[in-house]
Amino acid sequence: MDGSIVPGESGCHGGRETLMEAARAAGKSESMDRLMTDYPRGPHDQPQSMCPAFGALRVGLRMRRTATILSGSACCVYGLTFTSHFYGARRTVGYVPFNSETLVKGQLFEDIREAVYQTAKPADYDTVVVINLCVPTASGVPLDRLPKQIDGVRVIGIDVPGFGVPTHAEAKDVLAGAMLRYARTEAEQGPVARPSKMQSMPTVSLIGELFPADPPSIGALLAPMGLAVAPQTPCREWRDLYAALDCRVAAAVHPFYTAAIREFRAAGRPVVGSGPVGVEGTAAWLDAIGAAANVARADIDAAKARALPAIEAALAANPIHARITVSGYEGSELLVARLLIEAGAEVPYVGTACPRTEWAEADREWLAARGTHVQFRASLEQDMAAMMDVRPDLAAGTTPLVQKAKELGIPALYFTNMVSARPLFGAAGAASLAGIIAAQTRGAPRFTQMVNFFEGVGVKDTAGYGWTDKPQEPAGARERYKRQREAKARATEAVGH
């Protein structure tokens, strides 16, 4: 299977339970138990998304002086490499190939070990990350037996099988958590390298991949409370991990980073959920952060007094009068829905591929109180059914959902490209996101026109290319095929299959 396909019961995970059992039998019980606890299943087992390992690969590739090596089937590695370069990774992805013999005889582990030794040069790298994909995990390739460091270069081996990690979002957490754990242990053992950017004020560590303009706007929101932002998790440089852990409060803006949050807690840092979206969301978040950081009441009020009027004004300037459904796999779906509702939208449904965690609870409750159905671990089918049921003025969702919406003449926005690619927090978020959504909901008549114009073209047996005219059905073809099918069915019955 290549890394860009949709895993499902008939795809990568056709034998998920078998692979899980194989991994356990091969000595991976501890690793599998950890994954099952951190990334709980259900109500839908495996939301449709790309190969989960892509999340971990991307986190590794985005870090400076970090080498990432994949251990898995060539076709998986091909797909993952392709996808990473499609998304602009300008790094080499390492690969240790194997065949049945090297896998069964344990030679693969020796080959990985050798590759790690060859790569771990302190002049080039701070860290070497090795990622076990499905087959090596199921076969028990023991990455935990790799040396922990070679000439000062850290070595981190993780299992990220599609049958154990439900989404690529959570796979980011597997590597982010493993790196934080390593860095925390280093910091506990003695002095560590000075982070490249030291803040003079106590900091708040933001957890989640955010739009680049968001951390500075959050920094501006925090400044009146005497707080600054620490480097984000996932980090871009090893030393940033120390700075992130050295925070006063960790903010789980994306609520599915279970392993990363465990490390912040182990470092004694309080963790706050939700994020500063809209007026109510920002007020509640500043209150929660201020309380967790022991900030004086007057300073919290000063921060709110400075931030809230601007957000209110931005929302008032971009009112949304529309019914919108929101679906995605990024982890920010609930926050986006909150902002839309504050801008005036009706949001009857939010589906997220991520699991329900305690860090999403405040947002879930806020949305439920406003009549929004929140579906965690939402499947594409659930997102589609909600869209057909609700008939929104705009559907924000994943590629297949947007495609379906457009076929139906419903204006739609691709969540990852359009929603996640702009600010979400503070006044900038209110202006930018509410602005684009308000503009898109005005496009409904154009969609109706388009659907009417293309009615019946390129669907079912008129699909395909190369036609110069509208394709004509050969005379009698349907009747002929019907008779053939019936004859075949009768023959099968007669043989007694």
Ligand code: SF4
């Ligand atoms: S690593 Fe697993 S989930 Fe990913 S493409 Fe390969 S078989 Fe599918």
